Amino acid sequence: MISEARKQELLFPYEIVREEQNKLLLLTAATIENKRNLIVHAPTGLGKTAATLSPALKAAIDKDMTVLFLTSRHTQHKIAIETLKLIKEKFGADTSSVSIIGKKWMCIQPGVSSLYSKDFAEYCKRLKEEKKCEFYTNARKNQNTFTIGATKLLSNIKGLSPLTTEEVIEHSEDERMCPYEISLGMAKNAKVIIADYYYLFHPKIGENFLAKAEKDISKLIVIVDEAHNLPDRLKDLASEYLTTITISRAIKEAEKFGYDNTVDILAEIKNILEELAEGMKIESEAKLTREQFESKLEGYDYDQLIGDLEHVGDAIRETQKQSYIGAIAAFLEAWQGRDEGFTRILSYKRGLREPFISISYRCLDPSVVCGEIINNTCSTILMSGTLLPTSMYKELLGLEDAQEVVFSDPFPKKNRINLVVPKTTTKFTRRDEKQFQLQAKMLAEMVNAIPGNSAVFFPSYYLRDRILVYFDSDCVKTVFTEKPHMTKAEKQSMLDRFKEYKDIGATLLAVASGSFGEGIDLPGDFLKGVIVVGLPLSQPDLEKKSLIEYFDKKFSRGWDYGYLFPAFNKTLQNAGRCIRSETDKGIIIFLDERYIWPNYKRCFPEDWEIEVSENYKGMIREFFNTKK
DSSP: OOOHHHHHHTTOOOSOOOHHHHHHHHHHHHHHHTTOEEEEEOOTTSOHHHHHHHHHHHHHHHHTOEEEEEOSOHHHHHHHHHHHHHHHHHHOOOOOEEEEOOHHHHOOSTTOTTSOHHHHHHHHHHHHHTTOOHHHHHHEEETTEEOHHHHHHHHHHHHHOSOOHHHHHHHHHHTTOOHHHHHHHHHHHOSEEEEOTHHHHSTTHHHHHHHHTTOOGGGEEEEETTGGGHHHHHHHHTOEEEEHHHHHHHHHHHHHTTOHHHHHHHHHHHHHHHHHTTTOOTTEEEEEOHHHHHGGGTTSOHHHHHHHHHHHHHHHHHHHSOOHHHHHHHHHHHTTSOSTTEEEEEEEEOOSSSOEEEEEEEEOOTHHHHHHHHHHSSEEEEEESOOOSHHHHHHHTTOSSEEEEEOOOOSOGGGEEEEEETTOOOOGGGOSHHHHHHHHHHHHHHHHHSSSOEEEEESOHHHHHHHHHHHHHHOOSEEEEOOTTOOHHHHHHHHHHHHTTTTTOEEEEEETTSTTSSSOOOOGGGOOEEEEESOOOOOOOHHHHHHHHHHHHHHSOHHIIIIIHHHHHHHHHHHTTSOOSTTOOEEEEEEOGGGGSHHHHTTSOTTOOEEEOSOHHHHHHHHHHSOO
């Protein structure tokens, strides 16, 4: 175990260091010292934040570098800030830091929260250029110089660091200054920057942010939290979509502002999409080439067309902040991108009111976005509780000179049981009313037997609702059902009400990829059981088929990398909601016969002790009647 002197040297702020946490602490220090990359599968409860952030901060102080802690979860921002506060209190170390979220969400101009990100960016740019944003002009003399008032505020805030994003916004708002610009000022001298992924990986935002913060990428120590989300986030960043709905709105926009020539151009683009989709059935897709779409616009100079639409979009944003025409210009520009690692798809979809056509340019290969960036940092550490297999993430993200490490679950094995009940399946070819009735009966028996709250995760809302028809009559507990597209406030409200039932027990029916599938904490007695119904393996759409084909060609692992492993990791994320601390006790049940098939069983972490039984009622009763 690490010595007390070494613990202090690495700025580890806690009295006790757990065995697996000790390994990660020393491994992180060695990784940074040797300027390598690290991929870490570290289950919940290991203490990843302190074990990586402490030695990274130490190296940043000693070697004049900066720690960039990247996370998609706002709660993780706060955990990182709390860790820095403890380090400051215990060691008096330089913990100058900034927690920065999306620019739009930091803006204190009224009415900007409803804007699309690209429209907000253009709106913000125009207000600054025309000196119409008092918050910006109060903070900046020009792009490179802060005002006297802002310099004073930055000096005061430095003494208070570490601060949360909300605290920085509050201080800035009190002085009528732009919180984002103040945060940029803080970032220049910060030893730790806590931010979303796109502050490094977005092609434009990342480059601009690092330049304004005056950070050299080779002197960055990057820690990526919840890194299992990174491949999909990167692919989304590099993908663009255009629909006939957007075009119709753009036409109305052009008519409203009297751009008659633009109306004709937009109508032509809409006609082209309808012509390309002629003969397609609803909910069908087809691959496109770049030329198939562009050749239909042969009567126009393509680059000039983009420029004209951009000009009109900018002019409209002068009046109403956002522009659909500007969004179409951005899509047309993206459509000209590379072919390797991307696919182009035409879709005919069922809409809320009527069918619509979509044309998309979709990224398949996240390494084209991040590979070069990661390999140019001093060190990058990728960590998550579901980063299996680590070799897949190394290949998908294009990491060079990277060590892969898998840590064991730090919690006592006697406090949990991982049970596979191989009696039903959600396999597409086996779905029928008989299966739904049996699944509902078994689920009701399970949640009724678990003494406390349970969460049940389904592959889709469709399957959840089909089973719910029969489940309601057999379940004796209060049932909470997740709705699609819940807001943060709605999600938190439901969680708070769910927690109130911890003594008598309630059931949350959620979806694997929904609002509650990951990123929620229900420690202690708030959750006693998780049941994962089936596998979230949908019928592969054209993008998924393209992904499988591409990864087969590049890695000879198309099915695994493009389909199976990402879906299985969602079930492991769902399962991870149950045991959140070393004193928690709970049962995790996987309800599908495929979990015992070799091709699927191999996806479980090696240190998981999997039990297989159809006697679930007896095992639940025995488990909870046994003292910890």
